[in-house]
Amino acid sequence: MDITDTKDTPTAIKPTPVQLGKPRGGPAQSTLRKDYWWVTPTITVGVLTAFVIYATWAGFQNGNYYYAPYISPFYSPCIASNCVYQQLPIIGTWWKLSPALLILVFPLGYRLTCYYYRKAYYRAFWWAPPACAVEDAHSKYSGETRWPLLLQNSHRWFFYMGLVLNFFLTIDAVRAFDFPSGWGMGLGSLVLSVNAILLWLYSFSCHACRHLCGGSVNKFSTAPLRYRVWKILTPLNQRHMLFAWVSLIFVALSDLYVRLVASGAIRDPRFF
Amino acid sequence: MTDTTSTPEHLTSPTLEESAATEQKPAKGPKMSHTDLPFVTHNFDVLVIGAGGAGLRAAIEAKLQGVSIALLSKSLLGKAHTVMAEGGIAASLGNVSDQDNWQVHFRDTMRGGKMLNNWKMAQLHAQEAPDRVLELEEWGALFDRTADGRILQRDFGGHRYARLAHVGDRTGLEMIRTLQQKAVSLGIEVFAETIVVKLLLDSNRAICGAVAYERSVGDFIVFTAKSILLATGGIGRSWQITSNSWESTGGGHALALWAGADMIDMECVQFHPTGMVWPPSVRGLLVTEGVRGDGGILKNSLGKRFMFDYIPPMFASETADSEEEADRWYTDHAKARRTPDLLPRDEVARAINTEVKSGRGSPHGGVFLDIASRRSPEYIKRRLPSMYHQFKELAGVDITKDPMEVGPTCHYMMGGVRVDADTAASSVPGLYAAGEVAGGMHGANRLGGNSLSDLVVFGRRAGLHAAEYAKSYQGDPKPDPGEIAKAIAECTKPLSKDHTAENAENPYKLQDDLRKTMQSLVGIIRTEHELTQALEEIEKLKERLDNIAVQGDKRYNPGWHLALDLRSMLAVCQCVTLGALNRKESRGGHTRDDYPTLDDELGKINFVIRQKGTELEITPEPKPQMPPELQKLFEEQH
Amino acid sequence: MNQNDRQPAETQDKNGPATGKVTLRIWRGDENGGEFKDYTLDAQEGEVVLDVVHRVQSEHAGDLSVRWNCKAGKCGSCSAEINGVPKLMCMTRMSDFSSGEPITITPMRTFPIIRDLVTDVSFNYEIAKKVPPFTPGPKEPDGTYRMAQRDIDRIQEFHKCIECFLCQNVCHVIRDHEENKANYAGPRFFVRFAALEMHPLNTNNSLGLLKEEMGIGYCNITKCCTEVCPEQIHITDNAIIPLKERVVTANYDPLAWLVTKIRRKTGRNTSST
Missing domain, CATH: 3.10.20.30 (Beta-grasp domain)
Structure with missing residues (x-):
């Protein structure tokens, strides 16, 4: 397959145009389902709303995000000069707001355009449809064919950005063992490590990743390496939903942990 | 194409003053009168009846010859019974065993059919099957692959070498989808859910058209056609325990019979050894021979591999006589002889029948088919995904852990329309037949995998020759309006009767009674006494058919559809029983308790059934002689 | 469910x-x-x-x-x-x-x-007429085609489709919006297109058709097709999303475009996007 060569093969026959508006069968009810189909969308609304509220609040705090050697994943990489922890100060002192706002847009975009989260919020928030065989809440529907939902096609760019962020968060996780007193391990070191691992799993299980690494190949036998990578990614991809939820919740918990330690609310237990 | 939806002059709608008005009495609901039923007429060169593997392949071939063609499908397109074929398509590609060639395939087919086959058909079939398989691949079929990227082939009953090209255990689905998509891409006109009720003949007793009805609306359609190709499949619906769907009512067999065609080998009905036996609702559902091909074995309630006790002399030299040798064969075909679990289907079905009758059956009246103890769960799920799914969903049995319970089920009709081997032409000018509706190819017993190859080999030949016949046809086919009117009147009779009347027959009840009769009297083991009784029962059922009355109107009315199908079912069952009564020997699928052995003299003849007036006439006729060079294949030591 | x-x-x-x-x-x-x-x-x-x-x-x-x-x-x-x-x-x-x-x-x-x-499921049969036929490349010298099992595992899943049209039925794009039937092929046909696009031998390309006429952009991957599939085909993950990604490559990804250009210049075999 070759993208510069997108001429379509003409079809042999003319189909009859679809006749619209013919009467349908069954009763005029939005659904006949008797099971608890509304449970999943309700949970989705609950968890996502809680996360957004917490993340917004935490992102605007502009404080308690660093307690050596731990940095909150919401604030890393810290690219503003007003950071308490000088990591990569490429934004000048003119930036007065929380440095989290500069980077949170990337994970936000990544997750907003994610194929799994799309399913989750189209169902739970947009009700298009709320559940299978339950009526769509909208009278018109154009899907992702128009602006702004056409932007969903940018998912792979956010995937690339996600990899960059994962790289920094991995460095943070390693540094989380580098205490002012020398190498050691606290609960925070574990929290940030697990957080980094979960984010990598989320990225590696991403549909765009699976496509780019091997899915785009048509004849696997001619690309053995990409086939092997694709074979490894496929079972991860099947668990993308799991990684999406676990990594989302854990990244918030990681921020909360650093925040509690930094504010002195709790003490970080040191193992050695 | 000269397709018209207006009625041409020579086919004006009949006025039916003479219609059976006396039989109509005012019904409670709004009943229609015959004059409500005008029909549209379509004119085609070739009409293909049946859209399974044979019909689709024939339609493709005819279309490629440049004639105008219509494809009639009893169901929706792509739902035909071909989708139920599981194991594979037999063709001596030699990808797994390079010793395989058409001669060996031919020999296996003839011996499997107990030499009753039309040798020329068996030869053409064996020679052309590989090309047809490769052609399917070229049209998009995705067969499982060998390590070097060629089409993988699996072992199957009666085939000397691994010969069945397959796609897991859903080969029929792959084949029908491939052919369906090819047909659609060629722009073949399809009439879905359209059923032919009568073939129309001109004054020379040659084909000139057909009368059909559309299931969805219940309207009649008249097709004029220069040639008609029957590809309507089997007859299994007339038995209680069957692997066949409701469609297999022998519609094409009956149409041909009524049109005056010669029918042969009608007594040869195959009972597949392994159908599901439990739960009752799925009794008869097919369990692919691929289970045994991939290592499954048959056991009785004592845990014994009983097939070793049932090896017939004909196959003794090439069948393992110990479990050790049989097990070794799976990995080493060269140094071990094949397992008796993979003997031809008639042998295995009879053996299972005997085991059950002798009290060594499984709890639900079958025997055990065990692959769980012999292959890993991963292997079973990869090789037999539909079987795994089928048992899990329908019987609650995990075949990777527990043995299946299986028993014989009515599966395939070897007999049918007598056709010319090369052209698939029947004895009626302009009438062609291919696939299960045609007789002769499989003799007295069909080998697994030979059905799918039969469909494409003879589907292609029939399509080609039906098109050529149409091209050389002089003038326009002109059906007799009186015949059309008569056919329509006959079909609407059940609708115009009062179904609440005292003597009204319920089609469902009638069908149940027919199926019970055939199951108990014309089943796997037959005797003169029972067959005679069956003929009497069928006569009684035919009388009851006259009184059939259905509820509702003509729109998608299954009761009415069944009432019409019953006519063919009864006609075909009568042929089967008559043939079975006359063949006083046991051969292949036809087993007579009162004549338990092969009779060499009867092996040289086909019983031919023709309809004369309202009576059936059966005559023994010598079957074609095999030429010496082919004869030699059976004399060589193997 | x-x-x-x-x-x-x-x-x-x-x-x-x-x-x-x-x-x-x-x-x-x-x-x-x-x-x-x-x-x-x-x-x-x-x-x-x-x-x-x-x-x-x-x-x-x-x-x-x-x-x-x-x-x-x-x-x-x-x-x-x-x-x-x-x-x-x-x-x-x-x-x-x-x-x-x-x-x-x-x-x-x-x-x-x-x-x-x-x-009346004829909607589906009309869409089927719009699908370009499988068009294989040249055969091997021995007159056959070669494909490794790993080349076809992925598309054999798509060939399991029994055309029950439950996926078409449950898809809200046409279930709840009749007017979209004019511009949308539905999950069954995305599975069909995926089988053609990922076929190791197929030479034609349907990405333009998918985007413009088959309405793959209408799908908002809410996955009901996958949930109802009686053959357990992973319609969304294995067919629709990979097709969407291929459409992205062909239309919305300048980097992929550049890579292809370079590969062409350097004469590398482009068996992939």
């Missing part, structure tokens, strides 16, 4: 037959409207919904319209909605339902009604 949620059948079977009465609440009607009719029958051992519907036919309503063929989950004819969930009647066991409550059976909602449980 998830396929995996089905309770294992053994429980019912080992306890013997379900006893008592069952009530089917079947929608009966045509293009002029209709209503539910209740049919109460004795339950029998090991039955599926289609068995009971057949008994309704033979004992109570000879003209009850229902489309079926193989009764083994292989032909995809008996699609309907059972308690509001799109399913094959032949693969839905009666023991899946708690006794007492009537089981509602309605025709597929997305397609025009013919009568009772039978719908």
Whole structure:
């Protein structure tokens, strides 16, 4: 397959145009389902709303995000000069707001355009449809064919950005063992490590990743390496939903942990 | 194409003053009168009846010859019974065993059919099957692959070498989808859910058209056609325990019979050894021979591999006589002889029948088919995904852990329309037949995998020759309006009767009674006494058919559809029983308790059934002689 | 509803037959409207919904319209909605339902009604005519094609489709928005296109067709097609999303465009996007 060569093969026959508006069968009810189909969308609304509220609040705090050697994943990489922890100060002192706002847009975009989260919020928030065989809440529907939902096609760019962020968060996780007193391990070191691992799993299980690494190949036998990578990614991809939820919740918990330690609310237990 | 939806002059709608008005009495609901039923007429060169593997392949071939063609499908397109074929398509590609060639395939087919086959058909079939398989691949079929990227082939009953090209255990689905998509891409006109009720003949007793009805609306359609190709499949619906769907009512067999065609080998009905036996609702559902091909074995309630006790002399030299040798064969075909679990289907079905009758059956009246103890769960799920799914969903049995319970089920009709081997032409000018509706190819017993190859080999030949016949046809086919009117009147009779009347027959009840009769009297083991009784029962059922009355109107009315199908079912069952009564020997699928052995003299003849007036006439006729060079294949030591 | 949620059948079977009465609440009607009719029958051992519907036919309503063929989950004819969930009647066991409550059976909602449980699914057959035929490249010198099993594993999953059209039926793009039928092919055909696009031998390219005429952009990957598929094809993850990604590569990804350009210049074989 070759993208510069997108001429379509003409079809042999003319189909009859679809006749619209013919009467349908069954009763005029939005659904006949008797099971608890509304449970999943309700949970989705609950968890996502809680996360957004917490993340917004935490992102605007502009404080308690660093307690050596731990940095909150919401604030890393810290690219503003007003950071308490000088990591990569490429934004000048003119930036007065929380440095989290500069980077949170990337994970936000990544997750907003994610194929799994799309399913989750189209169902739970947009009700298009709320559940299978339950009526769509909208009278018109154009899907992702128009602006702004056409932007969903940018998912792979956010995937690339996600990899960059994962790289920094991995460095943070390693540094989380580098205490002012020398190498050691606290609960925070574990929290940030697990957080980094979960984010990598989320990225590696991403549909765009699976496509780019091997899915785009048509004849696997001619690309053995990409086939092997694709074979490894496929079972991860099947668990993308799991990684999406676990990594989302854990990244918030990681921020909360650093925040509690930094504010002195709790003490970080040191193992050695 | 000269397709018209207006009625041409020579086919004006009949006025039916003479219609059976006396039989109509005012019904409670709004009943229609015959004059409500005008029909549209379509004119085609070739009409293909049946859209399974044979019909689709024939339609493709005819279309490629440049004639105008219509494809009639009893169901929706792509739902035909071909989708139920599981194991594979037999063709001596030699990808797994390079010793395989058409001669060996031919020999296996003839011996499997107990030499009753039309040798020329068996030869053409064996020679052309590989090309047809490769052609399917070229049209998009995705067969499982060998390590070097060629089409993988699996072992199957009666085939000397691994010969069945397959796609897991859903080969029929792959084949029908491939052919369906090819047909659609060629722009073949399809009439879905359209059923032919009568073939129309001109004054020379040659084909000139057909009368059909559309299931969805219940309207009649008249097709004029220069040639008609029957590809309507089997007859299994007339038995209680069957692997066949409701469609297999022998519609094409009956149409041909009524049109005056010669029918042969009608007594040869195959009972597949392994159908599901439990739960009752799925009794008869097919369990692919691929289970045994991939290592499954048959056991009785004592845990014994009983097939070793049932090896017939004909196959003794090439069948393992110990479990050790049989097990070794799976990995080493060269140094071990094949397992008796993979003997031809008639042998295995009879053996299972005997085991059950002798009290060594499984709890639900079958025997055990065990692959769980012999292959890993991963292997079973990869090789037999539909079987795994089928048992899990329908019987609650995990075949990777527990043995299946299986028993014989009515599966395939070897007999049918007598056709010319090369052209698939029947004895009626302009009438062609291919696939299960045609007789002769499989003799007295069909080998697994030979059905799918039969469909494409003879589907292609029939399509080609039906098109050529149409091209050389002089003038326009002109059906007799009186015949059309008569056919329509006959079909609407059940609708115009009062179904609440005292003597009204319920089609469902009638069908149940027919199926019970055939199951108990014309089943796997037959005797003169029972067959005679069956003929009497069928006569009684035919009388009851006259009184059939259905509820509702003509729109998608299954009761009415069944009432019409019953006519063919009864006609075909009568042929089967008559043939079975006359063949006083046991051969292949036809087993007579009162004549338990092969009779060499009867092996040289086909019983031919023709309809004369309202009576059936059966005559023994010598079957074609095999030429010496082919004869030699059976004399060589193997 | 998830396929995996089905309770294992053994429980019912080992306890013997379900006893008592069952009530089917079947929608009966045509293009002029209709209503539910209740049919109460004795339950029998090991039955599926289609068995009971057949008994309704033979004992109570000879003209009850229902489309079926193989009764083994292989032909995809008996699609309907059972308690509001799109399913094959032949693969839905009666023991899946708690006794007492009537089981509602309605025709597929997305397609025009013919009568009772039978719908006019010709929409799908018309879309099928728009799919470009498989066009393989040249053969090997021995006149055959070579493909490794690993080349076709992925598309063999797509070929499992039995065309029951439950995915088309459940897809809200056309289920709830009739007007989109003019511009949308539906999940069954995305599966079909995926099989063609990922075929190691196919030479034609349908990405433009998919984007412009088949309306792949209408799909908002809410995955109901995958949930109802009786063949358990991962329609969304394995067919639709990979196609969407290929459409992105062809239309919205300058980097992919550049890579292809460079590969061409350097003469590398481009077997991939």
